[in-house]
Structures are given as structure tokens and as C-alpha cells.
Amino acid sequence: MRDPRYNKGLAFTETERETHYLRGLLPPAIISQELQERKIMNNIRQYQVPLQRYMAMMDLQERNERLFYKLLIDNVEELLPVVYTPTVGEACQKYGSIFTRSQGLYISLKEKGKILEVLKNWPERSIQVIVVTDGERILGLGDLGCQGHGSGWTSASFLHDFLSCSSPQTELDPFCITQEYADFLQEFMTAVKQNYGEKVLIQFEDFANHNAFELLAKYGTTHLVFNDDIQGTASVVLAGLIAAQKLLGGTLADHTFLFLGAGEAGTGIAELIALEISRQTKAPIEECRKKIWLVDSKAIKPTVLIGTSGKGQTFTKDVIEAISSFNERPIILALSNPTSQSECTAEQAYTWSKGRAVFATGSPFDPVEYDGKIHVPGQANNAYIFPGFGLGVVMSGAIRVHDDMLLAACPKTTRKLWSSLRSGFNLSFLDHMHVKQWARNNKFVDQCTLYAFFEIYAGLTNLLLPYMLEQRRLLPSRSQKRILKMGSSILPSQTSGRSLPTLLPTLQQRHMNLVSIILVCFFDKDDYALIGKGWLITQLFSCVGLASRRPRPKDLVKYAESCMYSPIYRNYR
Numbered sequence: 001m002r003d004p005r006y007n008k009g010l011a012f013t014e015t016e017r018e019t020h021y022l023r024g025l026l027p028p029a030i031i032s033q034e035l036q037e038r039k040i041m042n043n044i045r046q047y048q049v050p051l052q053r054y055m056a057m058m059d060l061q062e063r064n065e066r067l068f069y070k071l072l073i074d075n076v077e078e079l080l081p082v083v084y085t086p087t088v089g090e091a092c093q094k095y096g097s098i099f100t101r102s103q104g105l106y107i108s109l110k111e112k113g114k115i116l117e118v119l120k121n122w123p124e125r126s127i128q129v130i131v132v133t134d135g136e137r138i139l140g141l142g143d144l145g146c147q148g149h150g151s152g153w154t155s156a157s158f159l160h161d162f163l164s165c166s167s168p169q170t171e172l173d174p175f176c177i178t179q180e181y182a183d184f185l186q187e188f189m190t191a192v193k194q195n196y197g198e199k200v201l202i203q204f205e206d207f208a209n210h211n212a213f214e215l216l217a218k219y220g221t222t223h224l225v226f227n228d229d230i231q232g233t234a235s236v237v238l239a240g241l242i243a244a245q246k247l248l249g250g251t252l253a254d255h256t257f258l259f260l261g262a263g264e265a266g267t268g269i270a271e272l273i274a275l276e277i278s279r280q281t282k283a284p285i286e287e288c289r290k291k292i293w294l295v296d297s298k299a300i301k302p303t304v305l306i307g308t309s310g311k312g313q314t315f316t317k318d319v320i321e322a323i324s325s326f327n328e329r330p331i332i333l334a335l336s337n338p339t340s341q342s343e344c345t346a347e348q349a350y351t352w353s354k355g356r357a358v359f360a361t362g363s364p365f366d367p368v369e370y371d372g373k374i375h376v377p378g379q380a381n382n383a384y385i386f387p388g389f390g391l392g393v394v395m396s397g398a399i400r401v402h403d404d405m406l407l408a409a410c411p412k413t414t415r416k417l418w419s420s421l422r423s424g425f426n427l428s429f430l431d432h433m434h435v436k437q438w439a440r441n442n443k444f445v446d447q448c449t450l451y452a453f454f455e456i457y458a459g460l461t462n463l464l465l466p467y468m469l470e471q472r473r474l475l476p477s478r479s480q481k482r483i484l485k486m487g488s489s490i491l492p493s494q495t496s497g498r499s500l501p502t503l504l505p506t507l508q509q510r511h512m513n514l515v516s517i518i519l520v521c522f523f524d525k526d527d528y529a530l531i532g533k534g535w536l537i538t539q540l541f542s543c544v545g546l547a548s549r550r551p552r553p554k555d556l557v558k559y560a561e562s563c564m565y566s567p568i569y570r571n572y573r
């Protein structure tokens with residue numbers, strides 16, 4: 001009862017109370033998790049101040065994790081802005097005053113020479129993902145030192161085998177990689193590998209620009225590292241741009257991109273766009289980079305405007321009117337967080353572009369009515385990728401992160417897979433030869449990347465599991481074990497005792513529903529806003545997959561359907 005991971009509060013059943021000697025330790029009433037959820041949501045909605053909602057969520061996480069994730073999964077649109085941007089920014093700024101129970105590890109300079117020891121203090125043994133920050137650039141808010149610990153990974157920590165670390169950077173020279181800083185980081189990276197092995201994913205989060213690129217380059221060759229701000233943002237934004245092509249027609253190479261802000265997010269996105277254009281057109285990447293401008297210049301007429309400067313209100317009326325004057329549908333992405341730093345608001349974008357902007361933002365904005373039409377801004381935020389990405393990398397047993405994985409996480413590549421799925425390739429696509437062929441055709445560097453890609457779509461992992469079980473010889477041995485373990489725990493209980501072949505028709509039917517839902521949400525849309533929803537679902541599934549450890553295909557379909565409130569989707573029902 002005192003361990004939040006096992007505590008169910010009043011939802012402990014009679015049998016559980018009996019078998020675990022809980023009698024008398026709880027009031028005699030038993031209520032369902034659904035009722036608990038309704039009560040807590042009701043309480044949370046009473047709070048007018050967003051920070052109070054955040055604190056209520058944190059309290060819940062500290063006493064009943066299952067319920068916490070259930071709430072997040074079922075109310076993700078309402079609660080993501082509470083546990084993530086923009087509220088989490090305020091939470092980090094005030095972390096000192098709202099701090100209650102310590103989460104994660106803090107490694108300060110005092111621990112120099114003893115980092116391995118500190119890691120060993122963490123009670124969990126099998127860690128698969130570590131999110132680490134030096135606290136220096138929390139969400140565009142600057143150096144918050146260890147207060148940055150309150151940031152986004154609370155929502156990402158659905159991975160039980162997950163560890164978040166922060167090292168109070170303020171004790172070190174904040175403006176360059178000093179020898180002391182470099183040595184400290186090196187000790188940390190070595191200790192992590194020593195303690196958890198080669199396959200632990202280290203996610204660099206909110207490191208300041210001057211360190212982030214160097215660290216990624218340095219450790220990219222020796223460790224399994226991923227920088228969410230550089231790589232995650234790039235992948236999510238490229239996905240958005242590719243999806244926007246559905247709306248506009250043409251290809252990425254037809255565009256000229258202008259970035260305001262050439263830091264981690266901006267250059268990460270720019271480089272991935274160039275890579276994708278180069279793959280599409282077979283032109284050298286150096287040529288493709290010429291389509292991208294990272295400084296403002298009067299000479300060019302951009303078709304895509306991307307804000308990653310961290311400065312609010314920089315897409316002024318003049319700027320948006322100008323880009324709208326030479327584009328029928330200008331693509332405008334105001335990525336800076338939190339809300340106050342957004343380059344423009346949704347209302348401004350739609351009003352100034354006369355409702356023509358294809359628009360998305362880093363922090364969420366409400367829909368806007370312009371000229372009798374409701375415009376729903378998309379949310380282009382790396383939160384839609386890092387949980388699934390982390391899971392993918394871990395599940396596939398990859399030992400390095402490749403750019404191809406980032407590309408694979410974009411809908412374009414997915415579309416190829418799903419079109420082959422649709423055209424009857426479905427059951428055999430996991431066949432060894434097909435996988436190899438498919439990987440070759442789609443230029444995946446190796447099968448590991450391909451598996452990572454499957455896993456990135458964590459929800460799909462679940463639906464593919466039965467097939468994977470059937471085809472288990474395909475999987476690398478460690479992943480195989482893990483997948484088999486997970487697979488046997490997620491198969492619906494009523495299926496136990498029945499052999500897989502007899503189950504396949506039912507499972508296939510369910511899975512195809514799910515596939516078509518995902519197809520609809522990724523590709524059959526004519527509104528940019530749905531891009532966000534697609535990623536949301538991906539993320540949702542990853543949450544489901546690991547929060548309860550027992551997602552059933554039925555639940556996945558239910559979750560997907562509950563997300564499908566869009567009028568567009570209804571046409572496909």
C-alpha cells in the first residue's frame with residue numbers, strides 16, 4: 001500500500017485485501033478504478049490554478065501510479081498541458097517550494113569520483129532508459145539547476161525501468177565545456193555503462209546549446225544516446241511537414257524553409273529535413289541544405305516558417321502577412337515553449353493569414369474561429385515521440401541511435417509499411433525474407449533499425465506481438481525474450497490455452513481495425529491538426545503498454561477509438 005507502484009487504494013478487492021493481509025488497513029468500502037478516476041478528475045477540475053493541478057497529479061503519482069497513468073491515458077488532452085508544457089515550466093521554476101518527495105537521482109559535484117556508487121543507490125536494478133539533464137536549458141526557461149527535475153519526464157516515466165538524473169550545472173561554469181564539466185560527464189557516462197551495460201538508452205534532455213551538440217557527437221559513437229531537443233524535435237517536425245504535404249500536394253523539395261533561431265531545435269530539424277529531401281531526390285545533402293535558411297534574409301521567399309528561437313511574439317503581423325502574401329497556404333510552426341514564448345498565438349496566425357496558415361505550436365493552443373470556420377492548431381512537440389522512441393530503441397535491443405530511426409519515425413516511411421500491410425502483405429511481412437527485402441527497399445541500415453521502427457509504434461508492437469510470437473525466430477535473442485515475456489502477459493486471458501493459429505482470425509480482425517484507425521489518423525486527413533493526434537495515439541499506446549503491463553488488444557482499440565472524435569474520422573467508421 002505504501003509503494004505507489006502497487007497501491008490501489010480503495011480499489012483493492014476483497015480477495016486482494018484477504019491475501020495481502022490488508023484487512024483493517026483500509027476503510028471497508030471498495031470502489032472501482034473507474035470511480036476513483038472520476039473522483040480525482042472531479043477534484044482536479046476544481047483547481048483553477050494550473051500549478052495546483054500539477055501538484056495534485058504529482059501527489060497522485062506518489063501514492064498510486066496505476067491510477068496516475070490511467071488518468072493520463074484517459075484524459076491525455078486535458079492533462080498533458082498540466083504535467084507537460086506549459087504548466088511544467090512553472091512547476092520547475094517553483095520546484096523548490098513545491099518539492100515534496102524526491103524522485104530520480106541527483107548527482108552533484110560532491111559526488112565526483114563516486115558516481116558509480118550513487119547509481120548503485122538507485123533501488124531498481126534493470127534500468128533501460130535514463131533521462132539526464134544538467135538543468136541548464138529547461139524548456140526554454142534557462143538554467144534552473146536541479147529544479148529542472150520537475151520537468152517533462154514525469155510524464156515519460158511510465159517506463160518502470162526508468163531513471164531520471166540531474167546534475168546541478170550551476171556549480172560548474174555554465175558557458176563552456178570546462179575540463180571539470182567534461183570529466184564529470186565522462187565519469188557519469190562510464191559509470192552508466194559499467195552499471196547497466198551497453199543497451200541502456202541515455203536521453204540527454206534540456207542541455208544547453210553549447211554542450212548539447214558536443215555531447216551528442218562525442219557519445220554518439222560510444223553509447224546509446226539520444227538528444228530529445230535536437231533529434232526528437234526534428235523527427236516530430238519532419239513528420240508534421242510530410243503530413244502537411246498531403247494537404248498542399250508536391251514534395252518537401254519544392255519548399256524553401258526559413259528558421260528563426262538556429263539552436264538545438266532549429267538546426268536539428270533543418271538537418272533532418274535536408275536528409276529526407278536528399279533521400280527523396282537522391283541529391284547530395286549539401287545541395288538539399290541550400291533550401292534551408294537559418295537566418296532571416298530579405299532575398300528569399302520562404303514557404304515554411306519555423307520558430308525555434310525561444311523568443312515570444314517574433315512572428316509579427318508583418319511577418320505573417322508577408323509570408324501569406326506569396327503563399328496560398330503558408331506552413332507556420334511556432335515551436336518555442338512555453339506558451340508565453342510562442343512566436344505567435346493561434347489566433348494571430350489564423351487572423352493575420354486570413355485563415356490560410358497551416359499552423360502548429362510547441363505548447364498547446366485552443367481552436368480558433370475565423371470567418372465562420374474552426375481552425376484547430378496542431379501541437380508539434382517532441383513529447384509525441386520520445387516515449388515511443390525510447391521504448392523502440394530499448395525493445396529492439398539497438399546499441400546506437402541512427403538518423404534512419406528518426407526518419408523511420410515519420411509518417412512517410414510508415415505509409416509505405418501500411419500500404420504494404422493493406423495490400424495483403426500483412427501476415428507475411430514479418431517473414432524473414434520480406435523483412436530483409438523491405439528493409440533494403442526502404443534503405444534501413446539494418447534489421448535492428450527496422451525492429452526499432454516497429455517498436456516506435458508501440459501500440460502496433462502490441463498488435464504485432466502475436467505475429468512476432470509466431471515468428472519468434474526472427475528476433476534477436478535478448479529482445480526475443482523480452483518480447484515473449486511481454487507478449488504472454490498481454491494476450492487476452494480468454495485466449496490462454498488456445499493455440500495462436502486458432503486465435504489469429506480474431507486478433508487479425510482487431511488489429512486491422514487498429515491499423516485502419518492509425519491509417520486514418522496519420523494519412524487520411526486534410527487537417528494539419530490531426531498530426532498531433534496521431535502522435536498522441538502513439539504515445540498513448542506506449543503509456544498503455546508499460547503503465548499497466550497488461551494492455552489487451554481490446555483496450556488498445558478502445559483507446560484509439562476514444563481519441564477519434566474528429567469529424568473526419570467519423571466518415572471512415
Ligand SMILES: NC(=O)c1ccc[n+]([C@@H]2O[C@H](COP(=O)([O-])OP(=O)(O)OC[C@H]3O[C@@H](n4cnc5c(N)ncnc54)[C@H](O)[C@@H]3O)[C@@H](O)[C@H]2O)c1
Nearest residue numbers: 139140209261262263264265308309310336337362381382
Ligand atoms: N516544440 C518542441 O518540441 C520543442 C523542442 C525543443 C525546443 N523547443 C523550443 O524551441 C526554443 C529554442 O530551443 P533550443 O533548444 O533550440 O534553444 P537554443 O538556445 O539551442 O536555440 C535558440 C537559438 O535562437 C537564437 N535566437 C534567440 N533570439 C533570436 C532572435 N531574436 N532572432 C534570431 N535568433 C534568435 C539563439 O541565438 C539560439 O541560437 C525554446 O523555446 C524551446 O522550448 C520546442
